[in-house]
Amino acid sequence: CGVFGVVGVANAASVVALGLHALQHRGQEAGGIVTHDPEQGFNSARRFGLVRDNFTDEDTLATVPGPIGIGHVRYSTAGSKGATQIRDVQPFFGEFSMGGAAIAHNGNITNAMALRRELIERGSIFQSSSDSECIIHLMARSMGRSIPDRMEEALRKVEGAFSVVAMTRTKLIGCRDPLGVRPLVLGQLGDGWVLASETCALDIINAKFIREIEPGEMVVITEKGVESNHPFRPAKSRFCIFEHVYFSRPDSILGGRSVYETRENIGRELAKENPVDADLVCPVPDSGTPAAIGYSLQSGIPYAMGIIRNQYMGRTFIEPTESIRNMGVRLKLNVNRALIEGKRVILVDDSVVRGTTSRKIKDMILDAGAAEVHFRIASPPTAWPCFYGVDTPQREKLLAATMSEDEMRDHLGVDSLKFISLNGLYRAVGEAKGRDASAPKYCDACFSGEYPVKPADMLEQGFEM
Ligand code: 5GP
Ligand code: SF4
Numbered sequence: 446c447g448v449f450g451v452v453g454v455a456n457a458a459s460v461v462a463l464g465l466h467a468l469q470h471r472g473q474e475a476g477g478i479v480t481h482d483p484e485q486g487f488n489s490a491r492r493f494g495l496v497r498d499n500f501t502d503e504d505t506l507a508t509v510p511g512p513i514g515i516g517h518v519r520y521s522t523a524g525s526k527g528a529t530q531i532r533d534v535q536p537f538f539g540e541f542s543m544g545g546a547a548i549a550h551n552g553n554i555t556n557a558m559a560l561r562r563e564l565i566e567r568g569s570i571f572q573s574s575s576d577s578e579c580i581i582h583l584m585a586r587s588m589g590r591s592i593p594d595r596m597e598e599a600l601r602k603v604e605g606a607f608s609v610v611a612m613t614r615t616k617l618i619g620c621r622d623p624l625g626v627r628p629l630v631l632g633q634l635g636d637g638w639v640l641a642s643e644t645c646a647l648d649i650i651n652a653k654f655i656r657e658i659e660p661g662e663m664v665v666i667t668e669k670g671v672e673s674n675h676p677f678r679p680a681k682s683r684f685c686i687f688e689h690v691y692f693s694r695p696d697s698i699l700g701g702r703s704v705y706e707t708r709e710n711i712g713r714e715l716a717k718e719n720p721v722d723a724d725l726v727c728p729v730p731d732s733g734t735p736a737a738i739g740y741s742l743q744s745g746i747p748y749a750m751g752i753i754r755n756q757y758m759g760r761t762f763i764e765p766t767e768s769i770r771n772m773g774v775r776l777k778l779n780v781n782r783a784l785i786e787g788k789r790v791i792l793v794d795d796s797v798v799r800g801t802t803s804r805k806i807k808d809m810i811l812d813a814g815a816a817e818v819h820f821r822i823a824s825p826p827t828a829w830p831c832f833y834g835v836d837t838p839q840r841e842k843l844l845a846a847t848m849s850e851d852e853m854r855d856h857l858g859v860d861s862l863k864f865i866s867l868n869g870l871y872r873a874v875g876e877a878k879g880r881d882a883s884a885p886k887y888c889d890a891c892f893s894g895e896y897p898v899k900p901a902d903m904l905e906q907g908f909e910m
């Protein structure tokens with residue numbers, strides 16, 4: 446998901462809409478905006494679908510007036526069952542003795558089931574099926590005297606990954622979980638302040654990037670400025686390494702590093718680790734493109750757009766059901782036949798999850814007359830599900846959970862299949878010595894199976910680590 450908030454501007458909702466549009470790659474199922482206006486109080490608008498289809502007309506934006514607002518773009522993750530309902534669309538809103546508050550959450554709460562059970566037993570009435578709603582109910586039960594105090598108390602009971610943007614009538618609040626698994630940045634827009642999942646959402650409104658919110662940090666922003674607290678027990682940060690590989694936009698800056706450059710490095714590492722004689726390096730667009738450029742630069746094999754993407758389709762994996770996903774590949778990608786025919790082709794993609802995408806692409810490439818197909822993957826084999834806010838399927842559905850690399854190669858029916866090593870990936874994100882096994886700098890659980898936060902709900906449901 447993507448989160449965004451702004452305070453101290455004339456028309457918060459239109460700024461939020463632009464920010465959410467820049468974060469659309471983080472979720473395309475639905476979006477929502479909440480604002481507050483001194484005369485009209487809190488207002489919200491929640492819609493299924495894309496920001497540009499829902500939040501660009503003046504009539505809609507006029508329903509959410511005021512100088513402060515937050516927003517959310519959603520895609521459902523591991524915990525959610527069935528299709529998204531409008532009541533699951535964030536931001537969530539709660540009315541407390543000291544006034545209202547709205548929150549938008551990116552990540553996944555790993556003890557949400559246990560919390561929900563407890564809260565329901567004690568009288569909370571849940572409206573949605575979302576794990577994020579727990580935060581509002583925990584805040585309602587808190588005895589804290591201000592909304593930031595209540596939020597702090599609530600978030601101390603929550604485990605897992607959270608980057609939260611919240612608002613009261615006058616305050617914009619941002620918080621990252623102690624490990625800082627998901628991103629959150631701070632920006633300045635004239636006299637106003639902005640919080641956003643990624644820096645690309647600051648660029649679109651021409652806001653100035655100030656800094657990242659630190660892991661475990663909570664900021665409370667008013668028109669007077671930014672107040673910072675560290676309410677959690679200090680911990681070593683474990684940012685999601687997959688944000689660098691796939692999830693974030695290549696024009697964003699993460700941890701002081703350009704995501705694009707990191708991806709190009711990944712391609713270079715991949716070429717060093719897994720060279721192969723071929724005629725062309727082609728990306729599986731768009732997610733494989735920077736890594737393919739890196740692979741081509743490192744290997745000297747020409748880069749070519751052997752697969753063309755229809756720009757009017759979204760990300761396939763964000764479609765929640767298997768049947769839509771299956772159609773997705775052909776709706777989205779087509780082989781550039783004139784270029785491929787008779788060629789030995791290296792295909793670079795960011796990840797193999799279920800293997801559906803890779804298999805279909807291989808079929809299309811062979812149909813077009815390629816002489817050989819070599820897959821090079823910009824992440825290690827995805828052998829474990831993510832419980833921190835990225836939608837990976839159950840372990841049994843992950844190709845790498847049940848097959849060796851050679852078995853995967855045969856299953857996909859390609860001439861070769863190679864993944865970047867975990868050490869190579871760490872080198873590409875700037876860790877010269879690779880992964881420090883005793884204290885890894887990133888979360889890499891989907892590749893290593895080492896979960897930095899115990900996935901309590903999943904363990905309760907029989908998941909074996
Ligand atoms: P597959 O077809 O192997 O299930 O999905 C792999 C493709 O989906 C890749 O091309 C990649 O761009 C995209 N993808 C990236 N991350 C994820 C993820 O976390 N989950 C899923 N299901 N797909 C992803
Ligand atoms: Fe990121 Fe993978 Fe960790 Fe999930 S399990 S937070 S996708 S590195």
Ligand code: MG
Nearest residue numbers: 730732733795
């Ligand atoms: Mg892809």
